[in-house]
Amino acid sequence: MTPPCQTPAGPAQLAEPVCFHCPARMSDLCAGVPDGELKLLAAISKHINLDPGEMQILDGDASDHVYNVVSGTLMMTRLGSDGRRQILAFLLTGSFIGFSSDQLYRFNVEAVTPSELCRFERKKLEPLFHAYPEMEQRFRRMAARVIESSLDLVFTLGRRNATERMAAFLLHLRDMQREEAEAKPQPGHLWQIPMTRTDIADYLGLTIETVSRVLSRLKAKGIIRLPTLHSFDIVDEARLVAAAGEG
Amino acid sequence: MTPPCQTPAGPAQLAEPVCFHCPARMSDLCAGVPDGELKLLAAISKHINLDPGEMQILDGDASDHVYNVVSGTLMMTRLGSDGRRQILAFLLTGSFIGFSSDQLYRFNVEAVTPSELCRFERKKLEPLFHAYPEMEQRFRRMAARVIESSLDLVFTLGRRNATERMAAFLLHLRDMQREEAEAKPQPGHLWQIPMTRTDIADYLGLTIETVSRVLSRLKAKGIIRLPTLHSFDIVDEARLVAAAGEG
DNA sequence: CGCGGGCTTGATTCATATCAACGATGGTGG
């Protein structure tokens, strides 16, 4: 893995400043800053490593920071007082974390796989928005994307049955990985399922048993294959799309 | 009703510029512009009146404008190809409409009651963001609020049963009207239900029959009263909150 | 007065949750 955004610890400044090789260099937030000014970003950023299951944000924490996902998969969750859990989003490389209208976060963020984050102090980011209007525009576009994906999930939870939810989720997983890896459209490609069945259930508003049954059924029908618990491959895309009900 | 934001049609400029008396003057977007500069806002805004059932935005329209709700109630909807409808949000006075990461809107906006909107051209708003950084900050905060309310709905649809959804919805209706009207905390106050039972069902991911039954049950238990089809009053707030499961 | 749209209520069905048992996998320590 190339060195990610990080405050330099060593004495000498490198010719190529930190952040330059960051896998998330062209993610929306950082892409608004020109190469020559990357040290401004590096100066207010801190690199964070997380193990699976580790929580980076807890519901109720002060919302002083925002984060870029440099690598790995995380999830945004909300817990009901009686223990019910809803996963609000899965966060992959390039995702942005930390929109908040208030002083406090209203969700948890937990690593699904080993993950790297780049953390920024919210109030130190503000001046950069004014210095680099493009950065601020990108920030707004990112917010709009988060709104759109939340609303997609609202539609899924409100109006799709278990099979449709699962099929849509598999297609969603593929699409996220496809753009992360810059298009690999082989038909028999293996896609990752980084999360557990329980996580999928808590994302789709189902139970783990229903998730398992629906996956088994899709497999039995020859629409997908499940070589391992954490990977799948789409045998019959047309029927999977049909099963999803629509985009 | 006081005159809302509007491009002046008459010849003489008034001492108090248009927008000054707009009910949405202090809504997030406009509040970032000082009184003295209101004519800048007025110059790029257009006032729009809608009758119930009228659509202002159709899924697939170019996302060239953004809107402020000056008065009335509207809803954001999405239609499945087979006719299934999900209401993504209800929009009350002060709400902002039009976040889009793309060239096209991915939802419809339809008036529930007679409504007034103030429309801005997106690209003409951009320069104002740079002139008035506070406006841009407010814009970001509004986006964060939209994200948060979408995620609240995700939790509701994913993890609450019919009764909990309905109870939470009634509390939500009350809270929106309470802040719209600047706090009227009388216990027996009548709150409006501007939308039909069908709309409520399509918002909560239920059927109209279930909505009706749950309302009847809450009424029978003495938790709420339903003096008319389009108003309610909370008799036993504690039990309504308990029925909602939590915030 | 009758008609229609929106709503309520009841009977029944059906999808998914719940309860229960069993199977696979991976890590740990003897």
Next chain:
DNA sequence: CCACCATCGTTGATATGAATCAAGCCCGCG
């Protein structure tokens, strides 16, 4: 290296909450 255990996943049987199907009601309006 193997045996054990814990965790995660699958599958089956049953229960249940909400959808569906089916009347009928209420109110405003022509």
